[in-house]
Amino acid sequence: QSVLTQPPSASGTPGQRITISCSGSSSNIRGNYVYWYQQLPGTAPKLLIYKSTERPSGVPDRFSGSKSGTSASLAISGLRSEDEADYYCAAWDDSLSGPIFGGGTKLTVL
Amino acid sequence: QLQLQESGPGLVKPSETLSLTCTVSGGSISNSRYFWGWIRQPPGKGLEYIGSFHYGASSYYKSSLKSRVTISTDTSKNQFSLQLTSVTAADTAAYYCARGDPNGSSSWLQLESWGQGILVTV
Numbered sequence: 001q002s003v004l005t006q007p008p009s010a011s012g013t014p015g016q017r018i019t020i021s022c023s024g025s026s027s028n029i030r031g032n033y034v035y036w037y038q039q040l041p042g043t044a045p046k047l048l049i050y051k052s053t054e055r056p057s058g059v060p061d062r063f064s065g066s067k068s069g070t071s072a073s074l075a076i077s078g079l080r081s082e083d084e085a086d087y088y089c090a091a092w093d094d095s096l097s098g099p100i101f102g103g104g105t106k107l108t109v110l
Numbered sequence: 111q112l113q114l115q116e117s118g119p120g121l122v123k124p125s126e127t128l129s130l131t132c133t134v135s136g137g138s139i140s141n142s143r144y145f146w147g148w149i150r151q152p153p154g155k156g157l158e159y160i161g162s163f164h165y166g167a168s169s170y171y172k173s174s175l176k177s178r179v180t181i182s183t184d185t186s187k188n189q190f191s192l193q194l195t196s197v198t199a200a201d202t203a204a205y206y207c208a209r210g211d212p213n214g215s216s217s218w219l220q221l222e223s224w225g226q227g228i229l230v231t232v
Contacts, residue, residue, distance in 0.1 A: 098170065
């Protein structure tokens, strides 16, 4: 069981806005940056959000990250079929003294 | 353009040592701006951070793997390697090498470029 908790699945229809949550604690999310990765089927993960809210160049502004207290969220607006993927949150954990990943959320575009 | 490519045996026997190499092109592993690391993913499961290093400086190993993991470098070939000893079926996973940018954080988590991954079965 992951220290960062994500819903195992999420779904939406094209054009819709969805959010994926990542619940942590005071030893990880509260005091540290959150990162989000997208993993398309059969491919390596891709950095989607860094430092909780920043987007790497090339990532569409449909993707946004936020953080509040011990939780973080990834929002995807204008959902597209190509967004169907697994999404992982990650953060440094002060108690474990190491980086940790959430269990991942499988997004289905209906 | 930066490229990372994992290589090594796809099948390792229990109790033996898993050895993988990441060959980097388009960038130098001795560039102190970046860090390099290994992440793995058991089939159908989530990501697990194994370890990372800043060439000539700091490194990180996951505590539960630390006694079995060695990450080494060969700057002449622009490669870095992972050795994991005494493997069991629980070490069966896709192994990814990656390059990260600290960007003012010590989290080892801004992993911007990844190899395609290699599946290793124990």
